[in-house]
Amino acid sequence: MDLDAYTAVHRAEWDRLRVLVARRRLDGAEADELVRLYQTVATHLSSVRSAAPDPVLVAELSELLGRARSRLAGTHEASWEAVARFFVLSLPAALYRIRWWSYGVIAVSCLVALAVGTWVATSPDALAAMGTPSQREAYVDDAFAAYYEPGADFAVTVWTNNAWIAAQCVAFGITGLWPAYVLLQNAALVGATGGMMVSYGEGPLFFSLIAPHGLLELTAVFVAGAAGLRLFWTMIDPGPRPRGRALAAEGRALFTVAIGLALVLGVSGLVEGFVTGSSLAWWLKIAIGVVVLALFWVYVLVVGRRAARAGETGDLDPDEAGYEAPVAA
Template sequence: MDVDAFVEVHEPTWQRLEELVGRRRLDGDSSDELVRLYQRVVTHLSQVQASGGDPVLASRLSRLAARARTRIGGAREPAWRELARFALVSFPAAVFRIRWLVVAVAAVFVAVAAAVAAWVATDPAVLAALGSEEDLRQYVERDFVDYYSQNTAASFAGQVWTNNARIAALCVALGIAGLPVLYVLFTNAVGVGQAAGMLFAFDRGDVFFAFILPHGFMELTAVFVAGAAGLRIFWAWVAPGGRTRADSLAAEGRALFTVALGLVFVLAVSGVVEGFVTPAPWPTPVRVGVGLAVLVAFCVYVHVLGGRAVRAGETGDLRAADTGDLAPARG
């Protein structure tokens, strides 16, 4: 397809549809014209996608068709219903679908972190490469613990939330490339392993677990979920199955970007735990128990609501009415 020629021929139709969609009121003739132009645009969209044309143009036409369809079909459901559907159906369904990949990512992450920790803790040369004796002692005896209380709890929770939400969003957004997701997961595993190795080298392993586990249960699980979502998006175009690569990538991208949005709220909870529970002067079993309870609640939420939604045919994708219409077209 000659994209430039296609745009030149059909641009007036698209602009006219945009004009009609943007009007506050439509008379009978304008409403009929809106429907006719909408039908033409979804045909144009299917032609662009079937020919493997410009994805930017396809995105533009998809958005235009969605706006026109909304105008034709009337008002959407109230916002609270959309939010309820997201929390009770879309997000748990998207996570439930990739649960075994999450488990695999978690297993590899923990294995890498444990290997790095053992290497740092047992090899004096590696330990020395991380800093001088004085610097290492200051880290394991003061800095590691002080990190969790150097700012007010609310401020620290906010910093942790934004940082971890950024990591989760990167994993999903870069999923199409595959390797960046593995890099993000690997560097985080190495970082955790180095910290553990340094504390174990100075017989402070109990301190490591006491200050990592309360928030780490949920925080690391969120990272595993984000990494699994990114890798699933990558696999969607590598092995699309019976769909075209474009259709497979679009469907999985929409469904799994739901994960990135949902993890913003999950990581907010993790940030609160890290800001208020991890540095609290409570017995270690109590702090770890709070973190474990948060993780168990999340797992039950995904298993019960997500499992029910998936059995009902949900994937985490948008409703069929919101994904864009396609009319039959030859390739």
């Protein structure tokens, strides 16, 4: 294909479509023309991509078709379909694809928490680093349990704080350092707190208050850290794709993970705000925490596997993300 000649022949149609897309109001004839030109330019894009995939022209036509499609379809009618697709396909597939990274992060974080907790519980010097004797006693006797005051305000505060931490793990994941720092700090803090509570004979209180919401909350933070580390690894080893294209695709998919984890942390915030500090029996509160965690993993492993097998990755559709010119392997 002579790309210059092809462009010269069809440039008038592309420009006309651009004019129609930019108009605020269209009469009946112009609306019909918009539909016809949309179909025509879509055919042009397909021809260019298959015969002469010039990246600049492909990007130009992709952007033009995206605007035209939005003008034709609008946003309100398609919004519910997009929401359904997000929850049924995009989000579970994105979570499923990083499951092994999540398993690894969970295992390492639990080992760190266990090691720090054991150290604080068995070492007088480590325990002393947690504060003066009066400060430790006040925390164990009152502050730890008093923190979990039931209510909507507490649930919202917890949710926004944890969602912000998870979003940072994904957003700054490309550094590799930030998610590792957040994960290690979080694991060490949980372990140290648990070790101090155990050293004062309040281990059962610690686990009965941390388990109902913490099972899902900590899992969400671990998955966020895994997503960030996956992005960092993509920069190091992009595979057969060019590094920029690989990072763009993974970044879009992991942004899907960040949105989903904000919702997951919303659920854990509700549990923390209305279950953890409630007057329910301790076994029932822990059972609720186990159930919500189990539902999360069923969603990831069952729904996610089905979506991944259907070819979903969590990335945007090509016409939303921008068509890519093929490259030689």
